Amino acid sequence: MLPLFMRSIKFLVGFAFIGVLALALFGTITGLIKEPPQPTAEEEFHHHPKALALKSDGPFGKFDNAQIQRGFLVFEKVCSTCHSLSLASFRELGDIGYSEAEVKKIAKDWPIKQPVQDAKAGTWGERDNLPSDRFPKVYYPGTGSPPDLTLIAKARHGGGAYIYSLLTGYEEQQPAELLKKFPGAKTPEGSHYNPYFANLSIAMPPPLTGDDQVTYSDGTRATKDQMAKDVAAFLVWSAEPTMEKRHAAGLAVVLFLLFATVLAYGAYLTVWRGVKH
Structure with a gap:
């Protein structure tokens, strides 16, 4: 008798919990319909x-x-x-048409220099930029x-x-x-x-x-x-900066897959030619 009573209590608690959630959901939806949120300035x-x-x-x-x-x-x-x-890096400017000499000059003339440390003295200094920097x-x-x-x-x-x-x-x-x-x-x-x-x-x-x-x-x-x-x-x-290479590689892959599909279909027709379905 007691186990049956306990099971009944569990079901009642569960239904009550579901009812509270449903009531809260209904209240939220009703509130949004009556008073929709106003847009922010942004x-x-x-x-x-x-x-x-x-x-x-x-x-x-x-x-x-x-x-x-x-x-x-x-x-x-x-x-x-x-x-x-x-x-x-400075040398990447060569990819947009700057010559090697121009890249070196841009790097050397850049107003912010590369920090370097003198390991013996423990002090920091500066040096001109290199194309590899x-x-x-x-x-x-x-x-x-x-x-x-x-x-x-x-x-x-x-x-x-x-x-x-x-x-x-x-x-x-x-x-x-x-x-x-x-x-x-x-x-x-x-x-x-x-x-x-x-x-x-x-x-x-x-x-x-x-x-x-x-x-x-x-x-x-x-x-x-x-x-x-x-x-x-x-x-x-x-x-x-590698977008053009990525586009070219993607196009090559698509063309290869199309060609492979044509070959596979041709092989399928050859293998199954004459076979009655």
């Missing part, structure tokens, strides 16, 4: 990246070395004072360092389009509608409003402040928009 005013067409887009895309060289110049003259490219890191003692840009095109949704949009998306003032709906979303002192950034406020001042910040050797006009596109193309390349 959700409502954040912009998706602008469209950006690069020659490297798509499965058959190829890098435009002239544009990537222009983008590297923008990175060198504008971005490199704050951001590192520490996962790339990676780009030196940029340090800000006590405040940390801005993000390394080597893989930024892979790390951000939208890749090159995100970089282009961010660089050209700074606005001097926040929209009046934003401040009206979300008074607490005012851009903090020292930050800048950019609707393409995740939380709408970014500490980095606009790096591209106007036209002709650099001078392109190929005669291209260095407008703000053009520089943003070019540096975006460069950072797409730095994130995956």
